[in-house]
Amino acid sequence: MDGYLHLAAGKTFEGKWAGKVPAAEIKGEIVFFTGMTGYQEVLTDPSYKGQIIVFTYPLIGNYGVNKNDAESKRPQVSGVIVYEVEAECFHYESEMPLPEYLNLWGIPLLSSVDTRDLVQQIREHGSMPAVMDSSPVREEGITLVPECKAGKVSTTVIQKYGKGSHHIVLYDFGYKKSILNLLRKEGCRVTVVPYQTDFETVKKLDPDGILLSNGPGDPKEMTGILPEIKKVIEYYPALGICLGHQIAALALGADTKKMLFGHRGANHPVLDRESGKVFMSSQNHSYVVDGCSLGGTGLSPRFVNSNDGTVEGLQHHALPLVTVQFHPEAHPGPTDSNYIFDEFIDIIKSTERKAVHYA
Numbered sequence: 167m168d169g170y171l172h173l174a175a176g177k178t179f180e181g182k183w184a185g186k187v188p189a190a191e192i193k194g195e196i197v198f199f200t201g202m203t204g205y206q207e208v209l210t211d212p213s214y215k216g217q218i219i220v221f222t223y224p225l226i227g228n229y230g231v232n233k234n235d236a237e238s239k240r241p242q243v244s245g246v247i248v249y250e251v252e253a254e255c256f257h258y259e260s261e262m263p264l265p266e267y268l269n270l271w272g273i274p275l276l277s278s279v280d281t282r283d284l285v286q287q288i289r290e291h292g293s294m295p296a297v298m299d300s301s302p303v304r305e306e307g308i309t310l311v312p313e314c315k316a317g318k319v320s321t322t323v324i325q326k327y328g329k330g331s332h333h334i335v336l337y338d339f340g341y342k343k344s345i346l347n348l349l350r351k352e353g354c355r356v357t358v359v360p361y362q363t364d365f366e367t368v369k370k371l372d373p374d375g376i377l378l379s380n381g382p383g384d385p386k387e388m389t390g391i392l393p394e395i396k397k398v399i400e401y402y403p404a405l406g407i408c409l410g411h412q413i414a415a416l417a418l419g420a421d422t423k424k425m426l427f428g429h430r431g432a433n434h435p436v437l438d439r440e441s442g443k444v445f446m447s448s449q450n451h452s453y454v455v456d457g458c459s460l461g462g463t464g465l466s467p468r469f470v471n472s473n474d475g476t477v478e479g480l481q482h483h484a485l486p487l488v489t490v491q492f493h494p495e496a497h498p499g500p501t502d503s504n505y506i507f508d509e510f511i512d513i514i515k516s517t518e519r520k521a522v523h524y525a
């Protein structure tokens with residue numbers, strides 16, 4: 167059965183439904199991911215909430231879906247677009263084929279789409295609203311209602327994990343399981359808190375450090391929480407990842423802006439200006455901290471994207487605060503930047519129990 171993808175910029179793409187035909191139209195922001203592997207991690211990363219994802223690699227699904235690679239309890243994307251999907255899977259760990267998994271969660275999968283042409287459209291017009299349906303013609307315009315997406319994926323209750331010697335409060339804006347796993351591997355006990363948690367509540371939990379997680383949407387949807395986040399990062403050693411990096415920057419007075427089509431893939435080169443080394447990183451973001459907005463914030467760009475010069479991470483001149491736009495927890499993609507977690511733990515060890523106003 168034929169299915170269609172309509173872009174807000176006007177063009178319609180034809181494909182075949184691989185699985186159930188959706189009963190109603192599916193709306194989302196269309197974005198593309200360039201990694202050759204890691205589709206399960208991408209689909210289950212809460213940062214993709216509300217987005218329709220296009221995989222540029224032409225064959226998706228050949229190793230199925232397994233028990234270990236999910237970054238959250240369910241696929242989070244609104245829809246999936248591929249060139250060719252493999253309905254049989256060939257991997258000893260595979261639990262089920264990809265189309266079956268998406269079907270189970272009612273997420274539409276459109277295959278046989280000309281993904282090369284589609285990605286060119288996104289590169290030209292930007293990531294934009296799109297609709298998947300079974301009608302070849304779309305007359306209505308396509309718009310998306312603004313909403314706080316992190317609020318939709320964040321936990322509503324405090325959760326505790328592990329027994330390690332360092333205690334980390336993980337602000338859940340839509341955290342990936344790999345962040346929690348890496349913290350636990352580093353010997354941390356982790357308390358996951360809802361995205362709106364205030365400073366006084368954090369203080370009662372008595373952490374040694376704070377991790378501001380990744381998450382979906384525009385960081386400016388989160389302005390309501392910035393005053394509390396400012397207090398938290400002025401008091402405790404902190405690491406911000408992706409949305410967490412953007413929120414920390416906004417809280418300290420910097421600005422963010424939307425890129426045309428963002429960075430989504432597993433091989434984005436980043437320069438660490440402290441070591442002078444370039445590493446490959448896993449990325450998934452549409453927004454970026456505006457490098458021209460850092461004056462007076464105490465923040466300077468420690469990490470820079472080697473392709474386009476955008477800010478990939480910040481260091482504070484006085485606070486024990488490091489933030490990164492890329493994903494040091496990897497999954498999908500290379501683990502080259504795992505060292506950011508070691509650094510964070512070292513900072514915590516050196517400042518432990520001295521968590522008092524650094525500002």
Ligand SMILES: NC(=O)CC[C@H](N)C(=O)O
Pocket residue numbers: 213379380381382383384385407408409410450451452453454
């Ligand atoms: N992975 C993330 O945390 C993404 C951050 C933010 N939603 C962006 O698109 O820029």
